[in-house]
Amino acid sequence: MTDYTFGFAGSGFARLGLGLVSAAAFLAACAATPQEAGPVGTPPITPSDPDIEPQPTIPSMPPFSSSGNASMDSWRDDFAARAVSTGRDPIVVYETLASIRPLDLYLSEEASIAKTGIADQAEFAKPIWDYVGSAVTTSRKTRGAEKLANLTATFDRIEATHGVDREALTAIWAMETNLGSYIGSFDAPNTLANMAVEGRRKSFAERELTALMKLQEQGEVSRDQLISGWAGAMGQTQFMPSTFLAYAVDGDGDGRKDLWNSEADALMSAANYLSVSGYQKDMPWGIEVIAPSGFDWAFADGQDRRMSTWLSKGLSPIQGGGFGVDEGTFAELWLPSGATGPKYLLFKNFDVFKTYNRSDSYAFSVGLLSNGVTGQHGPLTPWPTQLELLSNRDVMVLQDTLNRLGFDAGPVDGIAGRGTKGALRRFQSANGISPADGFPTQQALSQVVAAASG
Secondary structure (H helix, E strand, O other): OOOOOOOOOOHHHHHOOOOHHHHHHHHHHHHHOOOEOOOOOOOOEOOOOOOOOOOOOOOOOOOOOOOOOHHHHHHHHHHHHHHHHOOOOHHHHHHHHOOOOOOHHHHOOOOOOOOOOHHHOHHHHOOHHHHHHHHOOHHHHHHHHHHHHHOHHHHHHHHHHHOOOHHHHHHHHHHHHOOOOOOOOEEHHHHHHHHHHHOOOHHHHHHHHHHHHHHHHOOOOOHHHOEEOOOOOEOOOOEOHHHHHHHOOOOOOOOOOOOOOOHHHHHHHHHHHHHHOOOOOOOOOEEEEEOOOOOOHHHOOOOEEEHHHHHHOOOEEOOOOOOOOOOOOEEEEEOEOEOOOOOEEEOHHHHHHOOOOOOHHHHHHHHHHHHHOOOOOOOOOOOOOOOOEOOHHHHHHHHHHHHHOOOOOOOOOOOOOHHHHHHHHHHHHHOOOOOOOOOOEHHHHHHHHHHHHO
């Protein structure tokens, strides 16, 4: 690490309105003044006076070279000053931010990622059967099974330490980096800096940059290690810097937390994160079920109910046999594609998967992969691909119309999540529409719009 001995001439003075050169000159002039005048008739006060407490040396960093983008330069000067003022090491701040440059995917007029909303991301925009088809592949199942066989000792240690099933860890590993084969090629500080300058995720990006600085100050990582995906997530299990700071552990006993190159470190860290998030070992994440004729789909309302309730309603595992859980266990009935598609009882571990990614499609794919690496395949019920689904704009029309009709669908954001489906389900029940499953289709939209027009 470079040993800088400059006067404090960087971003802090830029924030105070002093130029870098004038700030340096200011400090130099102060340093060159040997005496400070006291009241008339008193001797001059000198820095060597034993009654005067020495002033600490102000930490310093050199000025930044331009990134080629005025907005980025202005943000960097301000953020660096704020970081130093809150106790971050000026040298770490400098080295973290010195080489940032604008990225087209965030800051060009044709930016494809920064201008993409959550509703446009694959896990929210694709039909769930398309998302699952691209995520739960034969290759990932096969390679995941191979990893389970080859890393038996590592997984034994992880399960004993953190109580997280190896199949679940392998599934997340597969989803995040294809089992470590692609960890990204971006520079995490640069990506997060671009995100901050773009603006919509500024607070988030700055918090993550601060976490990166803390990691370097603590000696957990070096600046040249910080390779990431396009959003700043790092390593084989794709930890954001704040997650790394809070949950990363040394899994192989070498005294380091290397989530990029050590499979044991990455997997043990992910297990620590899932464990703290509430993972329950040897419990299912979800079980595909069949329902009796005439089942009331209003029970698919996002509420957890005891297994005794579901048994009394006639639900049973599609593969036969029992559920393998106590009747007091809570589960939610979930219809990922409506009443004509697969139906699942979801347990606590499904929600834990969502701490990685808030999408139901993501968590569902993790669950299916965790089954798939041990040779269990699903869902067994065919997907209803004949249904006409809604575009993001259509979903916004649906949400707005449901809200105007008094069925609270939540924000008009184009994401057909739990709130939207619940509102549609209540509309269907109130209007005698069957099945009242809350699944948003073109037919459902037409029904809602017609009700508002009538």
